[in-house]
Amino acid sequence: MIDSAPGLVEALRAAVPGGVLTEPVDLIAYGFDGTFYERTPPLVVLPETVEQVSAVHRIATARRIPITPRAMGSGLSGGAVPLAGSIVLGVARMDRILEIDEIDRVAVVQAGVINAHLQAEVEKRGLFYPPDPSSLKQSAIGGNVAENAGGARCLKYGVTGDYVLALQVVLPDGTVIRTGGRTVKNVTGYDLRRLFTGAEGTLGTITEITLKLLAKPKHARAAMAVFDRIDDAAHAVTAVMASGVLPSAIELVDNLTMRCIEENSPIGLPLDADAILIFGVDGNYAGVLADELATIERLAREHGTREVRVAHDAAESERLWTARRSISPALARRRPNKLGEDVCIPPRAIAELVRRVRAIAAEHALEIPLFGHIGDGNLHPNILCDKTNAEEMARVAVAARAIFEATVELGGTLSGEHGIGLLKKQFMELDLGPDTLAVMRKIKDALDPLGIMNPGKVFPDPGGMEAFRL
Ligand SMILES: Cc1cc2nc3c(=O)[nH]c(=O)nc-3n(C[C@H](O)[C@H](O)[C@H](O)COP(=O)(O)OP(=O)(O)OC[C@H]3O[C@@H](n4cnc5c(N)ncnc54)[C@H](O)[C@@H]3O)c2cc1C
16 A cells, blocks of 8 residues: 555655654554454554644545554454554554643543543542543543443443543544533534544544543442342342442453453452452442442342452452453453453343343353443453354354344443444444434545545445354
């Protein structure tokens, strides 16, 4: 591609001095994300300023060269994997926290700021940025916004998009726009913040984000409830959510997932149980948290828990959350690959989906550990596999499709937080229907008439679900 675009490398080098990679050994690192897809880009450009991003877009537009924006490459739907000869536009060097304002309670950050870094900085000032993807140490705010990422605490506090007050975005042709502002309320015009949030890099490159901050709750506690039947755990979740108590998090971890965690770094999880629930509660009054934990314990017992262990101090709580965050790498030790799903269903349907996923695993002779942010119905059935085994991958594809179909039938959606990317695009019509998908296409065509932004993502290739292959 570089050879057939004379002057491209020189133009980019002039626009982004010292920020253009062309050596194969450098490019390999930009060809994959957290999925098993791989496509080495022909070229990577790493701008440091919005002016440089805009210049890259203008050069790409003039030459009809596709661009795949990339933050930290931790995505789980293939979104940052460059297709169709795309160059990669990485924002990792745009990693400055520009402002933390304690009066307005906002943070202004460049797109490449790591989530955990921002959390640590705002917490030093008694402030709080709730969205906490398990990848918080290896994902950036730009990637979080582009995927509208969630996390454990999003049950109580909402997802990334609920904290986006303003965005600076470079449109495909290089035009720089700002949308939103510093006010909590803002209904002036179409809500373009929401449009670019979760657009997975298909409409433009996000360069700067203004985020809403909260005051940090003074206390946080965690507890684990142990169940001999995962069904009981699912019913306990529904009961807690209907009780008026709003935990900061309710996470499900099933037996196979616990075994993977314990093989990876043991913390003494109950391996004879079918599933555990990890509950988080937080707030400013310790007495209220104790009451909430008592209600959770009572409801868990009414729904068959055999034991509730309340973490006695912050260190014990942190061990539980660290174990939860270690699931993805722990699964990677069991089989070479995994297809990580991210379906989301209404609370009423949680137990039924859990039952169906287990039936699908048995029917296709696959290991599907089940975990997720169960309080908000967001489940991550991960299909363990070996991508070099064609026969197994064919079964994985059939099982993945069956999970999507069950989810939609139960009133749920394909993705709660990981996005569609490459992995789920063939199922978009199943979830949205043809008319809504057609509206999305019109928006895409209006903003990106040349189709240069992150091609091959989100929109299905011809053939729909029948064309789904891994
Ligand atoms: C161990 C592990 C745990 C995870 N846990 C969670 C979780 O709990 N919750 C959750 O939501 N996700 C989770 N994820 C998925 C992933 O971390 C998130 O989707 C995250 O938001 C991706 O951020 P990133 O910086 O790595 O983005 P990337 O992977 O680099 O990019 C993701 C998408 O955003 C686009 N993009 C990136 N930067 C920009 C930009 N500046 N402008 C426009 N588009 C852009 C890319 O084109 C791509 O489509 C997890 C991943 C791993 C590996």
